[in-house]
Amino acid sequence: MVGTLLLSREDIRDLISIEEVVEVVEKTFKDMGEGGVINPAKLHLDLGDGSSGLPYKAGMNAMPAYIGWQKVAGIKFIGGWENNPSKGLPYIRGMIILVNPEDGQFLSVMDGGLITAMRTGAQVAVALKYLMVSRERPVIALFGAGTQGRTQLLAISSVFDIKEFRVYDINKDAAMLFLKEMSPMTKAPIKLFDSPQEATDGADAVVSVTHAKNKFIRKEMFKEGVTLCPLGSFSECADDVILSADKIVVDHVEQCLHRGALKELVGAGAITAENIYGTLGEVVAGKKHGRTKNDEKILCVTIGTGAMDVSVASMIYRRAMEKGKGVSFSF
Numbered sequence: 001m002v003g004t005l006l007l008s009r010e011d012i013r014d015l016i017s018i019e020e021v022v023e024v025v026e027k028t029f030k031d032m033g034e035g036g037v038i039n040p041a042k043l044h045l046d047l048g049d050g051s052s053g054l055p056y057k058a059g060m061n062a063m064p065a066y067i068g069w070q071k072v073a074g075i076k077f078i079g080g081w082e083n084n085p086s087k088g089l090p091y092i093r094g095m096i097i098l099v100n101p102e103d104g105q106f107l108s109v110m111d112g113g114l115i116t117a118m119r120t121g122a123q124v125a126v127a128l129k130y131l132m133v134s135r136e137r138p139v140i141a142l143f144g145a146g147t148q149g150r151t152q153l154l155a156i157s158s159v160f161d162i163k164e165f166r167v168y169d170i171n172k173d174a175a176m177l178f179l180k181e182m183s184p185m186t187k188a189p190i191k192l193f194d195s196p197q198e199a200t201d202g203a204d205a206v207v208s209v210t211h212a213k214n215k216f217i218r219k220e221m222f223k224e225g226v227t228l229c230p231l232g233s234f235s236e237c238a239d240d241v242i243l244s245a246d247k248i249v250v251d252h253v254e255q256c257l258h259r260g261a262l263k264e265l266v267g268a269g270a271i272t273a274e275n276i277y278g279t280l281g282e283v284v285a286g287k288k289h290g291r292t293k294n295d296e297k298i299l300c301v302t303i304g305t306g307a308m309d310v311s312v313a314s315m316i317y318r319r320a321m322e323k324g325k326g327v328s329f330s331f
């Protein structure tokens with residue numbers, strides 16, 4: 001009986017670089033665009049982050065996928081607990097199960113938190129490669145100096161020579177900690193801002209990864225030529241921000257209609273699948289153009305797909321097998 005490789009966050013930390021995660025994510029988007037990936041929409045369990053009335057202020061997702069170019073299947077379990085940061089616990093908890101599609105063998109069970117953060121950064125780095133107006137010395141505005149904000153910085157600065165990385169967080173201490181911790185990890189100059197409006201003046205891209213539900217991204221922050229990437233699970237953008245986009249690109253049409261930035265307008269009937277220009281997979285695979293005009297306002301909503309998690313996890317599993325990392329367990 002072949003065992004299942006158990007991998008902790010510590011085991012996987014040094015097995016893959018952010019540059020490699022960006023590469024795996026780009027290949028997986030291309031495969032998605034070419035039809036090699038199967039990725040049903042994520043299934044959500046409302047533990048109080050929606051209308052269930054449960055007291056936990058949380059939600060959990062099941063995210064299965066098959067990755068053609070790696071011939072692997074898997075599923076990520078991921079949840080977000082809003083009360084956790086105030087208890088000193090991580091907001092997100094996740095785990096990934098990898099399966100051999102030939103016989104169902106559980107190849108590996110591994111921590112999914114770090115992989116989620118890395119692939120979330122990588123998916124935006126890939127999106128900006130195809131959608132951002134200026135690829136030389138871009139100015140990036142980031143809202144949300146948390147876990148995902150950190151990997152946004154690492155992934156985006158691994159692809160671009162950043163002129164200025166402007167950070168705004170509603171919590172000033174979080175922003176200060178971000179500056180202190182992240183400055184030694186990147187050559188991108190990080191500058192903190194007191195208001196989101198100021199941070200967006202002259203920015204080529206605006207990336208938002210917050211828990212905001214108050215639609216704090218206003219129309220004046222989404223100027224001509226800007227690529228706006230709202231990644232938060234709730235409502236970061238005012239309605240007219242979304243409605244003013246020249247192109248809406250998403251990672252997964254069905255998912256993006258039901259969660260994240262577009263959800264409310266879809267519910268109100270103001271946006272349908274018809275308003276979506278295409279998927280990032282189609283753009284990376286060359287089936288649809290990315291940016292075609294310098295003054296286009298592009299809204300890119302990547303709500304996160306199991307495909308990216310399973311694909312990155314599969315690469316990590318192979319490395320771990322080669323390097324003898326982790327513990328084998330027989331179920």
Ligand SMILES: NC(=O)c1ccc[n+]([C@@H]2O[C@H](COP(=O)([O-])OP(=O)(O)OC[C@H]3O[C@@H](n4cnc5c(N)ncnc54)[C@H](O)[C@@H]3O)[C@@H](O)[C@H]2O)c1
Nearest residue numbers: 144146147148169170171174210211212231232233303304
């Ligand atoms: N799209 C994806 O693929 C993807 C993947 C992972 C997480 N997420 C989502 O990203 C969001 C952030 O996750 P995280 O793990 O970084 O959380 P986190 O708690 O580590 O960080 C969130 C940060 O946002 C800040 N913030 C909250 N409201 C704000 C506001 N109105 N303006 C500015 N800053 C604000 C908080 O102070 C905090 O520093 C969550 O909604 C999460 O569900 C999306």
